[in-house]
Amino acid sequence: MDYFLTEEQAMIRDLAGQIAAEKVVPVREELDEKEEFPREIMKVLAQSDLFGLFIPEEYGGLGKGSFELVLAVEELSKACLGVSTTYAANALGTYPILLFGSDEQKKKYLPDIAAGKRLVAFGLTEANAGSDAGGIQTTARLEGSEYVLNGTKQWITNGGEAEVYTVIAITDKAKGARGASAFIVEKGTPGFSFGKKEKKMGIRASSTSELVFEDCRIPRENLIAREGMGFIVAMKTLDSSRVGVGAQGVGVAQGAIDEALKFARQRVQFGHPIVGFQAIQHMLADMATETEAARALVYAAARFIDSGAKDVTKASAMAKLFATDVAMKVTTNAVQVMGGSGYMREYPVEKMMRDAKILQIYEGTNQIQRNVIAQSLIKEAAKGK
Amino acid sequence: MMRIAVCIKQVPDTAEVKINHETGTLVREGVPSIINPYDMHAIEAALQIKEKTGAGVTVLTMGPPQAESALRDAISMGADEGVLVTGREFAGGDTLATSQALAGAISRIGAGLIICGKQAIDGDTAQVGPEIAQFLDMPHISYVRKIIEVNDSLIRVERLMDEGYDVVEADLPALLTVVRELNQPRLPSLKGKMAAKKAEIAKWGAAEIGVSPEKVGFNGSPTQVKRIFTPEPKGGRKTLEGTLEEQLETLINELVEKKCL
Numbered sequence A: 001m002d003y004f005l006t007e008e009q010a011m012i013r014d015l016a017g018q019i020a021a022e023k024v025v026p027v028r029e030e031l032d033e034k035e036e037f038p039r040e041i042m043k044v045l046a047q048s049d050l051f052g053l054f055i056p057e058e059y060g061g062l063g064k065g066s067f068e069l070v071l072a073v074e075e076l077s078k079a080c081l082g083v084s085t086t087y088a089a090n091a092l093g094t095y096p097i098l099l100f101g102s103d104e105q106k107k108k109y110l111p112d113i114a115a116g117k118r119l120v121a122f123g124l125t126e127a128n129a130g131s132d133a134g135g136i137q138t139t140a141r142l143e144g145s146e147y148v149l150n151g152t153k154q155w156i157t158n159g160g161e162a163e164v165y166t167v168i169a170i171t172d173k174a175k176g177a178r179g180a181s182a183f184i185v186e187k188g189t190p191g192f193s194f195g196k197k198e199k200k201m202g203i204r205a206s207s208t209s210e211l212v213f214e215d216c217r218i219p220r221e222n223l224i225a226r227e228g229m230g231f232i233v234a235m236k237t238l239d240s241s242r243v244g245v246g247a248q249g250v251g252v253a254q255g256a257i258d259e260a261l262k263f264a265r266q267r268v269q270f271g272h273p274i275v276g277f278q279a280i281q282h283m284l285a286d287m288a289t290e291t292e293a294a295r296a297l298v299y300a301a302a303r304f305i306d307s308g309a310k311d312v313t314k315a316s317a318m319a320k321l322f323a324t325d326v327a328m329k330v331t332t333n334a335v336q337v338m339g340g341s342g343y344m345r346e347y348p349v350e351k352m353m354r355d356a357k358i359l360q361i362y363e364g365t366n367q368i369q370r371n372v373i374a375q376s377l378i379k380e381a382a383k384g385k
Numbered sequence B: 001m002m003r004i005a006v007c008i009k010q011v012p013d014t015a016e017v018k019i020n021h022e023t024g025t026l027v028r029e030g031v032p033s034i035i036n037p038y039d040m041h042a043i044e045a046a047l048q049i050k051e052k053t054g055a056g057v058t059v060l061t062m063g064p065p066q067a068e069s070a071l072r073d074a075i076s077m078g079a080d081e082g083v084l085v086t087g088r089e090f091a092g093g094d095t096l097a098t099s100q101a102l103a104g105a106i107s108r109i110g111a112g113l114i115i116c117g118k119q120a121i122d123g124d125t126a127q128v129g130p131e132i133a134q135f136l137d138m139p140h141i142s143y144v145r146k147i148i149e150v151n152d153s154l155i156r157v158e159r160l161m162d163e164g165y166d167v168v169e170a171d172l173p174a175l176l177t178v179v180r181e182l183n184q185p186r187l188p189s190l191k192g193k194m195a196a197k198k199a200e201i202a203k204w205g206a207a208e209i210g211v212s213p214e215k216v217g218f219n220g221s222p223t224q225v226k227r228i229f230t231p232e233p234k235g236g237r238k239t240l241e242g243t244l245e246e247q248l249e250t251l252i253n254e255l256v257e258k259k260c261l
């Protein structure tokens, strides 16, 4: 389907696609097997300016928006979700600075981020605070000109690999949800260390680890926005980045369809290529239709965000929910179309199926997305619009 | 600030190309064009020097109007500008005529370092680089596999040899031809692609490069191609079968029998 991309958007898509095909596909199996961080690929993405896509030109970026980021994420995800998670989590970690940072903070961090010199991570989740982010226990106490952080974040993508961390911590327990604040913490700050690196079902090239804060002192200037804004920063950040998770879903689904179709045209049983069997054809037809619908929704949501719309919560939640449910279904069916071969590590679809599962979980589980969408519906109904 | 000229050639993608067995020539219709793979290493070498020293990089090609796209591809990787030497007068040139034309263009650019690929994968002569150096009366170092040092006045490199390598130093200006071992060519960048889209490509004919039309193209070519053909394979052929050990044994026996061993 033609989505009427501008010449520049097509250029971005094609370059990301070229990197995916030439630099990611040849190594994805090994990265998965060895649970190895894709350092070389990140260098290529940096050299190709892809880290600067969504960063304003005044800070050394290309000044593009969510839509262009979505195009790049989709292309990388066709090849490997572990790689695209590393890339997309960098955007997730950058949004707090981009959306709420002071001019000084932007000047200090964005140019290096745009150049791919410093990778970023976002730390919200804790052992007792997953879906219920309000349950976080990490604290930040103001002492003179410094904040002192204590607590542990878990399952943080790019943990250990990133140079810059945007972290949500409690500054005033008494104020509940209004008592959280967002901070920038640099790797190497005394009192900031990394806990265990997780072993995962999928996206094994992506690194996931604990962030441990023990009397970690950071300058007061590292507070993002004002005290008490932490959850607003986190929610607006997720509103912007979730559509990228949707794009990951579209990409991996497309990658799986391409593999399944190629296989089905070659595999002969009962004297015919299996693609001739109606059962296979209908599966492929559903996979392609659902993926196209997901793509259309993700693109529409990204363009809606770029339009400057004020409330994008529902749109980005819908895009994330639908595209990632489609991704799980399509990758599972790609394995089915390929039978035993699909189940073997020799073919890429078993990895795609393992990888796809995370998309229904991180950046808010799909149950939580449904809650969010329903709350928006109820709010809209109450307003009578 | 030094200027580096990189000579590139647009060639058919050999991965996709077929040979017309009647004429012995490459079937170019419908085959995508690429930058000659060795020239990609030349571009990368120039870009690495640019990153270190701030040198300017001009890519240069002689070819038909459509060769402009190869220059834009080089700009998307990070080259600063492109020059297309083009015109009817250049058609049918051999390596001498081509070198004459490129040397003329390089004189006009005023480069302190010239980098070429070792050879073009369609002609495979490896002559153009050294011939350009000869026309420009400067030293050349061929088969460069590593650039050890470069500044405004000299360059020191490793030259690949059959066994090992030489370390060679030359005063600048000089010309290098480079091999694959030198580096890993980068992919384009988005800023580069955007610059490439907007770039003005200079187009120079014989008049602009100050070379007589008699010295370029068909007129300037002492080499005349009489016939191109694929040589018939001589003698019999045999494919060995069995396990590796069995194949080895048969091979050795036959070689001894034929008095090759």
Ligand SMILES: Cc1cc2nc3c(=O)[nH]c(=O)nc-3n(C[C@H](O)[C@H](O)[C@H](O)COP(=O)(O)OP(=O)(O)OC[C@H]3O[C@@H](n4cnc5c(N)ncnc54)[C@H](O)[C@@H]3O)c2cc1C
Pocket (backbone or CB within 6 Å): A089, A121, A122, A123, A124, A125, A129, A130, A131, A132, A154, A155, A156, A157, A158, A200, A208, A358, A361, A362, A363, A364, A365, A366, A367, A368, A371
């Ligand atoms: C690989 C990976 C990478 C991650 N990267 C990051 C990161 O970079 N930064 C970060 O901050 N976090 C990250 N996370 C954390 C992720 O966002 C959380 O795992 C996710 O929000 C869900 O929280 P939980 O795992 O604690 O599940 P729980 O909240 O314990 O949920 C368990 C189940 O209960 C359901 N559930 C919970 N509450 C409700 C409800 N109210 N209504 C209906 N169902 C409900 C959930 O949908 C789920 O099915 C990552 C997680 C993983 C696995």
